Amino acid sequence: MEGVLQILKIPELIGNLLAFALLFWLLKKFLWGYILETIDKRKRSIELAYQEVENRQREAEKLKRQLEERLARIDEEAHERLEQAAREGRQLAEEIRAAAESQREKMLIRAQTDIAREREKARVELNNYAVDLAIDISEKLLRQKLDREEHRRLVQALTEGL
């Protein structure tokens, strides 16, 4: 026991204890509050930082959602526009086809009219030529065939009804 006490050096130990207690008291008295306050501040700061991060994260998620929605809308709009363009294209093609058909009909009618007119013209010309020819031949035949006596008889016949 005595050996142990010798090893421990009680007075020194007691002094150390007292010094420690004094130090502890001084610390508690003057630094503890400050330390706790600092720790608390730090804790609040960390909590705020966390909160900020969470807020930012929420905001980012919100933005992401908005972006996704926007992208979806853009996709939808693009699809709708493509559909519209396709519809307009089909309509335009139909209009062009109808116009071409109408033009073709008109050209056909005009060509038919032209052909009919030319045919009629040719028919009239041919008829007139045939008439001219017939009258010329008749005149020549009459000149050849009619002698003085026949002229005389014709005059008598023509003037009979006067």
Added chain:
Amino acid sequence: MAVYETRAAKRYATALFELAGARGVVERVDEEIHQVASILADPRLRRFLLQPQIPRKKKLQLLNTALGEGVHPLLLSTLQVLLRKARLGQFAAVASYYDLLTDRLRGVEEVTIITAVELPPEDYEAVRAKVAKYSEYPNLRLATKVQPEILSGIIIELGREKVIDLSLRTQLHDLKQRLIKHRRI
């Protein structure tokens, strides 16, 4: 006579005829107007009288010298007026219309018979007898013409206005028009 009687020529002829009638010289003027018309038909004289560059005074002198003594003053005056009005070129037409007026006074109308060949006189006479009923005048003076281009048949011209066309040329022409119109060939 194949002269185109303009309205002016008719006016001059009518005036001359009325003045001649008032003086009782219609027949004399009628005779002289034909003589003057045949004189003025001479190409050299006609050229001289119608040439615008030659002064009118010289033309009047020529007319007075050449015709002054030989024609009735009325006729000479008419010639002078025609010259002054630059219408001497229409004298043949004036003479022709004067002739018509004289014929009417005498109760005569001219009937011109046109045929393709010459016919015996009795045929012309027969035609004249037949057309007499279409005339307003008691006497018809016959004139004949041969025009081979009418082919055959007859054309009768009664006075200035009436024409009976029975020529084959006209009938063929009508036939031609009908054939063209109805497109029969």
